[in-house]
Every structure is written in structure tokens, then in C-alpha cells.
Amino acid sequence: MDRRQQKTRNAIFKALSTLLETKRYSNITVQEIIDEANIGRSTFYAHFETKDELLKTLCTDIFSHVFSDELMSEKTHDFSGGNTGLEARLTHILHHLKDSEKNIVGILSCESGELFMRYFKGYLTEMFSKYLNEVKVNAPADFVLNHLVGSFAETVKWWIDNKMKYTPEETTRYYIELSCVDRVTD
């Protein structure tokens, strides 16, 4: 890809991230992004149709790093150690999110966080479905799946909001402790 495009793209991403540190997503205008990124008006619209599409793309970019192919693959030796591999996978996610911290914090606060969480839960749902058969609880499968995904997503959001005050390993451990996935081994 043309270096100019990449440069512009990054400038736009960075501009949005920067603005998100001080303003809510809905109060940020395309104009401000343009000014902050220091690009021409038409250039922005050449890259993204709307502000929303920009946010979507930013989220997709972040998650493509977090949920790598190896993470999502059925069985990888890296993740099959320990209990069921779930703990390793979750820790892996938290570590990657920690790396993207600067970008994420702004997005997660306020309404833009809704989109982020929706994407996040989408990936998580795919991942957790594999472990659903290990859970023996008296509740419908779709209910359990949503509970696992929702509670983990909320845990991560809380973890980030609270400056990641626990290590990824601790956080995962606590989560598993509270979840129904470890009921099997009880």
C-alpha cells in the first residue's frame, strides 16, 4: 500500500485516539478529527465514509491483533497446557489488550465503548462456545454462553477502567474462580 495512504490513515487513527482522551465520541466532529490529524477535508472522506466507519475500522484493527488465528484455532500446543487451555487463552487476550492500552482507554469510555464491547463479545462468543460442553450447570446453553461472555467482557472493561491494577494472570484467575467453568473440577 502507498506510504502516503498509510501515513494518513495512521494520522486519522491517532487523531481520534487523542481526541477520545478528552472528549466523548459523540461530541467529536469530523472537522476536529481533520484538524487534529492535520489533513485535508476531502482526504478524510476518501478514507472513511463517516465517523462511525472510522471507529469500526479502529476496533477491527485492534481485535485483529488480539484475536489472532492461533488463538482462535481449535488446538494449539501453546494454549493446551493447564486446565483446559481456557485460562491461557484469556490471559493471552489480557496481555494483548494491555499492549493496546493507549488506544483502548478512550474508546471504552462512553458510547463508543458500546461498539467496542459488541465486537469484543462477538469474538469471545466464538471462543467460549468451544468450552461450553465442559460446563455442567442447570441452565440453558445460550444463557450460560451469554453469562460467560458477558461477565468476562464486563470484567475486562472494569479491569481497564481501573488502570489494570491486577496482572493479567491474577485477573484471569479471579474470573475463573467466579465462573461456572471450574465447577467441573470441584
Add this chain to the structure above:
Amino acid sequence: MDRRQQKTRNAIFKALSTLLETKRYSNITVQEIIDEANIGRSTFYAHFETKDELLKTLCTDIFSHVFSDELMSEKTHDFSGGNTGLEARLTHILHHLKDSEKNIVGILSCESGELFMRYFKGYLTEMFSKYLNEVKVNAPADFVLNHLVGSFAETVKWWIDNKMKYTPEETTRYYIELSCVDRVTD
């Protein structure tokens, strides 16, 4: 309060609700609300400073019904039956949300849901703190509290998104089954 004010207020609330059925919150303009409510421009601004304040007020209104004083009071005989009273309280909440269904569905989808959930979690946090001492798990208290609140909020959101296909009683039962609050009685 002047009947005219109440009438206008309701017209605005209803207009927003109606619009939320077909459009995302961020794409709804004050102009559209004015047209839908069939009121004068200056009238809207006499009631609410911004679109956001309107949404905030709508949420507050809904929750003031759901989280009544008796529900939040330390001990009420209505809620002290059963396990710990928690189950009764949660069921009570679900029943009330079911009554407000028409208003809520639109709000919950997309970014406006973020505000709704934040408010919701705020009330829930207050309520769940009372039950925190009943949970004996190897994890920090703030972590547990967030997990309880977050997972219940997500469960409710999922329940509403899925047309409330389980009864309030079933839903609460499943939730308690998956939560760490019933570990005590294990």
C-alpha cells in the same frame, strides 16, 4: 405541574422512543424529535438543554420505577423470604423492566444503551454490596462486586434483546445458579 408541561414532556419522551425503534440514537437529531413530537423548536430547548439530557432524564424516569424505595431498603418483609432476599429482589426488577419493555428496547440497542447500562449498573452496585459478605470466594471484594453486577446487567440486556423468552423467575434462577452467591449453600 402545569398540564401543558406534562403533555409536552410526554410527547418528547414518546417521540424519542418512537424514533429509537427505527434509528440509532446518535443519528437522531433534535429536529426530528421536534417534528415527531409536533412541538415548537423553542419548546424543546425550554425543557431540555441537549438531546443527551433528554436521554438521561428518560433513563432516570424508568429506573425510579424499577428501583423503588422499598426495593432498596435494607430489610423489607416482601423481599426477605427465600434464600437471602436477593432472588426476590432480582425477580422484582425483571418484572418491572418487563412493564417498561416498550421504552427500553430501543434505548438498549446501540450507543444509547451505554448510558442505560451505566445507570443500571450504578443501582445494581448499591444493591449487591449488601450481599457481598455472603460470598466466600478467593478474589478481591471489588472484583467480585463488579462481576456480580456486570454479569447480571449483561444477563438482563441479553434477556431483553432475546424478547424476554424466559420468565423473570426462570431468568433469576439461572443467574443465581451461575453466580457465586449460591456457593455458600453448596
Add this chain to the structure above:
DNA sequence: ATGTTAGCGAACATATTGTTAGTTTAAATT
């Protein structure tokens, strides 16, 4: 009956949006 107040309608400056056209500059290709 009378003073009070909410709502109306129109107009206003200001700002944002999304698009277009012509030009400049930087990259890719030969």
C-alpha cells in the same frame, strides 16, 4: 376576571456535513 406562564412560529448567526473541481506533490513504474 386577571395575572402568569407555556407553547408557538419565525428568524437568526454559527457550525457541520458531505461533495466537487482543479492543482500540487509524492510515490511507483519504466
Add this chain to the structure above:
DNA sequence: AATTTAAACTAACAATATGTTCGCTAACAT
């Protein structure tokens, strides 16, 4: 190195949304 390709720039555009103000009318409370 010269040429071609295309990305980015400037500036201008109509259309729309915002938030405020005015005088006027009609409904309300007492």
C-alpha cells in the same frame, strides 16, 4: 532519471442542524 499514476491539498459549495431570541397567543391557576 524520466514518466506515469494517484494520493493529498485548497477552496468553495448547498444542505442541514444547532442553539438562541423575539413578539404573540392560548391555556392555566387563583
